[in-house]
Amino acid sequence: MNKNLILYLGILIFGLAAPFVFPAFKVQLSILCILIVLATTWNIQGGEMGYNTFGNILFYGLGMYLCASVQVGMFFPLAEWTESGGEKTFVHTPVQFFQGMAAGLVIAAVVPTIVAGLIGYSILGLRGHYFAICTLGLGVAAGEISGGIEIIGAGQGFTTPPFPDVGGLEARGEFFYFLSFFALVFTFITVRAIYSTRFKLILNAIRDNEDKAEAMGIQTMKYKIIGWMVSAFFCGLAGGIMGGLVGYIDSTDVAFDGREMGVFMVLMAILGGKGTLWGPIIGATIFHIFKEGFWTFFLGWQYVALGVLIVIIVIYFPEGIMGWLREKYPEKFGEVVDEKDRKAQVELK
Amino acid sequence: MDFLVFQVPMLTVQALLDGLLLGILFALIAYGMALQWGVMNIINIAQGDLVILGGYIAYFMYLYGIHPGWGVIVSPIIMYFVGIGIYKLVINKVVDRDLFISILATFGISILFMQLMNFAFGADVVLANSGYGTTMLFNNSVTLPNSKIFSAVVSIVFAVGLVIYMKRSKLGRAIRATAQNARAAKILGVDTEKVYAATFGINAALCGVAGALISITFTIHPYMGLPYTIRSFMIVIVAGLGNLPGVALSGMGLGIFEEFADYILGTEFRIGSVFLLLVIILVYRRFKLSRKREYLK
Numbered sequence: 001m002n003k004n005l006i007l008y009l010g011i012l013i014f015g016l017a018a019p020f021v022f023p024a025f026k027v028q029l030s031i032l033c034i035l036i037v038l039a040t041t042w043n044i045q046g047g048e049m050g051y052n053t054f055g056n057i058l059f060y061g062l063g064m065y066l067c068a069s070v071q072v073g074m075f076f077p078l079a080e081w082t083e084s085g086g087e088k089t090f091v092h093t094p095v096q097f098f099q100g101m102a103a104g105l106v107i108a109a110v111v112p113t114i115v116a117g118l119i120g121y122s123i124l125g126l127r128g129h130y131f132a133i134c135t136l137g138l139g140v141a142a143g144e145i146s147g148g149i150e151i152i153g154a155g156q157g158f159t160t161p162p163f164p165d166v167g168g169l170e171a172r173g174e175f176f177y178f179l180s181f182f183a184l185v186f187t188f189i190t191v192r193a194i195y196s197t198r199f200k201l202i203l204n205a206i207r208d209n210e211d212k213a214e215a216m217g218i219q220t221m222k223y224k225i226i227g228w229m230v231s232a233f234f235c236g237l238a239g240g241i242m243g244g245l246v247g248y249i250d251s252t253d254v255a256f257d258g259r260e261m262g263v264f265m266v267l268m269a270i271l272g273g274k275g276t277l278w279g280p281i282i283g284a285t286i287f288h289i290f291k292e293g294f295w296t297f298f299l300g301w302q303y304v305a306l307g308v309l310i311v312i313i314v315i316y317f318p319e320g321i322m323g324w325l326r327e328k329y330p331e332k333f334g335e336v337v338d339e340k341d342r343k344a345q346v347e348l349k
Numbered sequence: 350m351d352f353l354v355f356q357v358p359m360l361t362v363q364a365l366l367d368g369l370l371l372g373i374l375f376a377l378i379a380y381g382m383a384l385q386w387g388v389m390n391i392i393n394i395a396q397g398d399l400v401i402l403g404g405y406i407a408y409f410m411y412l413y414g415i416h417p418g419w420g421v422i423v424s425p426i427i428m429y430f431v432g433i434g435i436y437k438l439v440i441n442k443v444v445d446r447d448l449f450i451s452i453l454a455t456f457g458i459s460i461l462f463m464q465l466m467n468f469a470f471g472a473d474v475v476l477a478n479s480g481y482g483t484t485m486l487f488n489n490s491v492t493l494p495n496s497k498i499f500s501a502v503v504s505i506v507f508a509v510g511l512v513i514y515m516k517r518s519k520l521g522r523a524i525r526a527t528a529q530n531a532r533a534a535k536i537l538g539v540d541t542e543k544v545y546a547a548t549f550g551i552n553a554a555l556c557g558v559a560g561a562l563i564s565i566t567f568t569i570h571p572y573m574g575l576p577y578t579i580r581s582f583m584i585v586i587v588a589g590l591g592n593l594p595g596v597a598l599s600g601m602g603l604g605i606f607e608e609f610a611d612y613i614l615g616t617e618f619r620i621g622s623v624f625l626l627l628v629i630i631l632v633y634r635r636f637k638l639s640r641k642r643e644y645l646k
Contacts, residue, residue, distance in 0.1 A: 126645060
């Protein structure tokens with residue numbers, strides 16, 4: 001226990017000091033935090049519950065649009081803002097900006113949660129690949145439809161309020177870094193707390209055999225919906241922060257980006273290891289480093305590399321890094337191993 | 350109601366005919382998907398990208414001065430080998446695994462193809478001009494491009510040909526046997542590995558035909574693949590696996606739905622309405638089955 005405490009404190013101190021130690025990587029580190037949040041919350045669904053979804057991008061995009069709309073709509077007419085397309089006709093004062101951001105993030109987290117609760121009963125009745133394809137359809141449909149709505153910018157996109165003139169670019173980077181870092185800490189604490197309760201066991205029971213879980217008297221639908229609402233909450237929050245960080249929202253390329261972010265979250269969780277607490281975090285970190293490398297050194301070929309990467313990960317590492325470690329060092333994961341038995345198995349292999 | 354469709358009744362006829370001819374094309378793609386889903390238990394997200402690739406083959410024939418109509422012969426031959434190549438490289442490693450793994454792996458292939466096509470052929474929307482002209486019906490109030498009629502006829506010919514091939518030939522029998530029970534087929538001497546490869550190849554060839562027809566009748570673009578995948582998936586789940594008349598009918602139904610959605614909601618919501626329809630159909634089936642305490646399998 002003590003060792004864990006030191007580890008957490010170390011990570012916390014590293015996280016707090018990071019923007020000052022690596023000032024050039026502030027934006028990258030904030031994106032990393034968001035990616036970890038997305039991978040961790042996808043893992044609640046895909047890893048623990050066994051409901052592989054491509055649709056968490058729906059909540060992410062919803063949160064992004066809601067946060068920006070609230071931030072603008074609280075002080076200025078929204079339609080005129082989007083029509084001016086980022087021209088400096090309306091300028092947020094610093095107080096307005098931060099007030100709007102705070103209110104926007106609350107809305108961005110709460111509304112997707114409610115949406116998940118409302119559609120949960122219908123969608124979560126589907127199983128396996130039908131669920132995967134249905135959620136894929138939801139994400140793409142949301143992108144296509146939001147690309148046709150005038151008030152949030154339609155095809156030309158939505159410029160989020162620029163950071164007010166306090167401290168310049170440095171302050172902007174630090175603000176968004178700490179925002180996303182605290183979102184990450186909040187997510188981690190919540191998810192860790194969830195994973196130590198009976199709720200996680202119920203989710204695992206649903207993953208392993210839903211019919212049996214139901215026969216044992218668990219109201220599976222209720223827990224499935226709650227699980228989805230938890231992921232939706234954090235996805236919406238992450239989307240809201242990401243919208244402010246990117247500064248520009250486009251319906252299919254930034255918000256409901258099923259081709260990038262929607263696949264990234266699945267990939268990161270699988271790369272790290274589904275169904276573990278640390279897997280998505282490790283997976284997201286490695287993936288982000290790889291991705292930035294691709295985007296920098298193979299510019300233009302990044303999607304080709306991404307496609308190859310997906311195929312390779314899925315075919316050769318479906319268990320992920322944590323799964324591989326678990327197979328190699330089962331003692332560290334609290335599994336009791338009979339040494340003779342293990343040797344016999346190794347010989348068999 | 351101030352919708353144009355209701356003010357000009359002839360537009361209804363136009364939309365119906367357009368949708369019908371379009372739907373036959375969709376049914377051809379869905380037929381390929383049903384085939385490989387039934388035989389190999391794989392959902393191929395890259396289906397639409399294979400279609401677009403087939404379309405580019407016809408388009409390049411057009412660029413080099415060959416009539417793109419011949420694409421319906423050349424494109425499936427090339428696509429057959431592309432399909433077998435994909436099978437040997439990727440699909441045979443995911444065939445007997447979890448369905449989600451195959452979805453993700455083919456998603457990767459889809460992204461790869463999309464971007465490679467974008468590099469090779471450019472990001473422009475292109476079409477191959479067949480020069481077939483148009484037919485005017487009902488006192489010139491309904492226009493019907495002959496290329497659409499051509500595409501429907503070719504689709505029907507290929508679909509019927511494939512059905513006969515599956516019934517009569519040795520390979521067709523082997524494919525049907527594998528679909529029923531792969532293990533038993535293996536015991537009785539069917540080389541299932543070969544059957545799987547051939548199935549995926551035939552699927553890709555069908556996509557090639559459909560793509561060539563799409564490049565003649567409509568337009569193609571490297572990123573337009575995913576909607577075709579979703580459409581064929583939708584047609585297959587509405588019809589059910591192995592129900593060929595059902596595939597044809599639901600394909601036409603989808604085509605008509607799309608044309609009307611285009612007229613009533615507007616073109617910008619066309620793709621969105623297709624994806625929403627998928628969600629609605631799945632949810633409807635789920636509620637219908639849950640009364641019997643079952644779920645979609």
